[in-house]
Amino acid sequence: MGKNLYDKIIGGHLVSGEPAAGNEIGIRIDQTLTQDALGTMAYLQFESMGVPLAKTDSVSYVDHNTLQDGFENADDHRYLQTVADKHGIKFSKAGNGICHQVHLERFSRPGLCLIGSDSHTPTCGAVGMIAMGVGGMDVATAMAGGPYHFIYPKVLRVNLIGRLGEWCSAKDIILELLRILTTKGNVGIALEYSGPGVAALSVPERSTIANMGTELGVTTSIFPSDGTTRLFFRAQEREGDWTALAADPDAAYDRTIDLDLGSIVPMVARPHSPDNVTTVGEIAGMAVNQVLIGSCTNSSYRDLMVVAGMLKGRKVHADVSFGITTGSKQVLSMIARNGALNDLIAAGARILESTCGFCVGCGQAPQTNAVSVRTNNRNFEGRSGTRDARVYLVSPETAAATALTGKMTDPRDLGMPFPEYRAPDRYAIDDALVILPGGAPDVEVFRGPNIGPPPANSPMPESLTCKVAIKVGDKITTDHIMPAGSLLKYRSNIPKYAQFVFKDVDSGFAEKCRANAEAGFPSAIIAGQSYGQGSSREHAAMCPMYLGVRLLLAKSVERIHAANLVNFGILMLAFEDAADYDRLKEGDELAVEHVDEALRGERLVVRNRSSGYSFNALCGLTDRQKAIVLAGGALNFAAVKTGR
Ligand code: MIC
Numbered sequence: 001m002g003k004n005l006y007d008k009i010i011g012g013h014l015v016s017g018e019p020a021a022g023n024e025i026g027i028r029i030d031q032t033l034t035q036d037a038l039g040t041m042a043y044l045q046f047e048s049m050g051v052p053l054a055k056t057d058s059v060s061y062v063d064h065n066t067l068q069d070g071f072e073n074a075d076d077h078r079y080l081q082t083v084a085d086k087h088g089i090k091f092s093k094a095g096n097g098i099c100h101q102v103h104l105e106r107f108s109r110p111g112l113c114l115i116g117s118d119s120h121t122p123t124c125g126a127v128g129m130i131a132m133g134v135g136g137m138d139v140a141t142a143m144a145g146g147p148y149h150f151i152y153p154k155v156l157r158v159n160l161i162g163r164l165g166e167w168c169s170a171k172d173i174i175l176e177l178l179r180i181l182t183t184k185g186n187v188g189i190a191l192e193y194s195g196p197g198v199a200a201l202s203v204p205e206r207s208t209i210a211n212m213g214t215e216l217g218v219t220t221s222i223f224p225s226d227g228t229t230r231l232f233f234r235a236q237e238r239e240g241d242w243t244a245l246a247a248d249p250d251a252a253y254d255r256t257i258d259l260d261l262g263s264i265v266p267m268v269a270r271p272h273s274p275d276n277v278t279t280v281g282e283i284a285g286m287a288v289n290q291v292l293i294g295s296c297t298n299s300s301y302r303d304l305m306v307v308a309g310m311l312k313g314r315k316v317h318a319d320v321s322f323g324i325t326t327g328s329k330q331v332l333s334m335i336a337r338n339g340a341l342n343d344l345i346a347a348g349a350r351i352l353e354s355t356c357g358f359c360v361g362c363g364q365a366p367q368t369n370a371v372s373v374r375t376n377n378r379n380f381e382g383r384s385g386t387r388d389a390r391v392y393l394v395s396p397e398t399a400a401a402t403a404l405t406g407k408m409t410d411p412r413d414l415g416m417p418f419p420e421y422r423a424p425d426r427y428a429i430d431d432a433l434v435i436l437p438g439g440a441p442d443v444e445v446f447r448g449p450n451i452g453p454p455p456a457n458s459p460m461p462e463s464l465t466c467k468v469a470i471k472v473g474d475k476i477t478t479d480h481i482m483p484a485g486s487l488l489k490y491r492s493n494i495p496k497y498a499q500f501v502f503k504d505v506d507s508g509f510a511e512k513c514r515a516n517a518e519a520g521f522p523s524a525i526i527a528g529q530s531y532g533q534g535s536s537r538e539h540a541a542m543c544p545m546y547l548g549v550r551l552l553l554a555k556s557v558e559r560i561h562a563a564n565l566v567n568f569g570i571l572m573l574a575f576e577d578a579a580d581y582d583r584l585k586e587g588d589e590l591a592v593e594h595v596d597e598a599l600r601g602e603r604l605v606v607r608n609r610s611s612g613y614s615f616n617a618l619c620g621l622t623d624r625q626k627a628i629v630l631a632g633g634a635l636n637f638a639a640v641k642t643g644r
């Protein structure tokens with residue numbers, strides 16, 4: 001039996017475990033990336049590991065927190081630059097662009113394994129890398145030379161046939177997949193794109209698709225590395241980094257779905273979930289207040305050129321606030337040089353920095369009760385910064401058409417010719433904003449007053465008795481748990497940031513945890529399906545841990561969040577019988593006797609002391625993960641192992 005792309009790449013990186021679906025394996029990591037919002041904690045954790053120089057090829061990006069309303073962001077940036085310099089890590093300065101776009105352009109390489117402390121790291125799967133989003137602790141461990149552990153995924157082959165129609169693009173493909181596969185129930189699956197439809201998709205288009213695989217909740221997504229990939233590397237003046245990579249013709253897959261590109265039409269994800277998908281035609285005519293184009297999903301040179309071509313010589317509708325973010329300095333300087341930037345400005349665009357910006361709620365919060373149409377990847381309630389705003393996710397073509405008319409518009413209905421676009425033979429290369437590290441041990445690391453040490457947990461007590469501090473429903477995202485936006489500046493200040501856990505779900509949560517702790521109880525969270533969707537932000541585990549949360553009982557938990565809970569020593573259990581979820585309520589006292597022993601099996605007994613009954617819960621953790629949870633998290637576990 002032949003090999004698929006995962007079998008091939010993982011085969012060459014395997015350090016431990018049997019490479020078969022469902023098994024935990026450890027792999028050697030070639031590259032890591034971090035962004036500033038999770039980078040400070042990742043590097044503080046790395047520093048505590050006592051390794052002088054990173055053992056991976058690593059890049060630290062500043063792209064999330066660039067609002068700088070106060071000293072905190074700038075202090076973080078300085079810490080990141082100095083710590084990178086000291087430990088042999090490249091530093092991509094603010095202004096160079098969004099980590100995933102820049103990494104794709106300048107650092108990606110077919111056949112390598114990349115992990116990044118950002119959930120959209122799979123973007124680089126566009127060029128045949130295994131690229132996975134993880135928590136900062138896992139990045140720190142890899143930089144220190146440790147393997148990355150994860151569950152060998154089931155591989156779902158997406159067989160692309162046919163060709164996209166005019167005005168339909170990569171975003172419509174991934175929105176259609178989100179409609180079919182939804183954001184739930186895809187944990188432990190990885191996507192591999194293949195078929196005759198792949199060749200016609202450029203690397204930036206493939207990156208849009210790989211990027212938003214994250215919203216499906218899959219481990220990662222990958223495309224083959226073919227002639228199109230080679231042209232991209234040549235145009236980036238990195239042809240030497242290119243290698244061909246294809247699955248064997250008789251490769252095995254756990255499942256295959258066929259997607260006829262010819263049948264795809266412009267799609268839209270309605271509030272408040274990326275899988276609430278319908279056709280643009282279905283809601284055409286809806287009045288719109290704001291249109292924003294950008295983010296790591298749709299801010300490539302290709303996307304901006306198509307948008308500029310549509311807007312050239314036209315004006316954006318008077319009632320629409322219209323903003324554009326380029327994904328990188330490369331894209332911005334190219335559209336500045338060829339005049340497309342001027343076309344955008346003349347049409348009425350507000351030109352925003354090459355950062356995440358609006359996508360993470362850093363600026364551009366829309367008006368009360370707004371309809372905001374955006375090209376990014378997440379439309380969770382409140383993420384835009386305006387609680388009652390309704391965010392719709394679309395392609396750049398649909399966004400530009402909507403900006404022109406002021407109403408949700410299928411671009412095919414504009415009646416204009418599709419703008420002429422040709423992929424460049426050469427991109428503008430200037431890596432001046434990537435600072436190469438000196439790697440000198442005597443570099444003084446700058447630490448502003450906002451930066452505190454990563455909080456420590458204590459080992460799991462012999463028997464655990466917790467009080468339920470909150471009960472939540474299905475599809476609770478990490479944005480619900482640990483909001484970003486204007487609070488991002490507290491990412492390095494855990495005592496402060498922890499005050500805002502579940503801020504918009506239950507503003508009294510932190511106080512309840514404190515009261516429980518004062519009464520001598522750790523806290524527990526009760527959740528429905530797909531808990532922890534969305535980002536890789538480990539603060540969604542670290543801050544609850546800081547508040548004293550020790551137990552999560554959920555119907556199901558998403559992959560990256562589950563790994564983060566383990567890393568911070570929070571015990572994660574699943575209901576054996578979903579009906580037990582209904583019986584639990586806030587304030588209940590839950591006990592697990594002799595946790596160590598109880599964790600030896602897959603099933604354990606939880607006693608609800610408040611209501612006087614017991615029920616079964618399942619623990620899906622591997623033995624390695626159980627040991628980490630018992631030690632009180634990954635840092636404690638590593639310290640015990642190394643005798644530090
Ligand atoms: C996001 O898109 O939610 C973020 C902000 O990029 C996060 C990372 C973070 O919270 O720092 C992600 O996707 O992992």
Ligand code: SF4
Nearest residue numbers: 120295296356359360
């Ligand atoms: Fe940045 Fe948005 Fe991409 Fe997250 S999803 S990395 S916030 S652009």
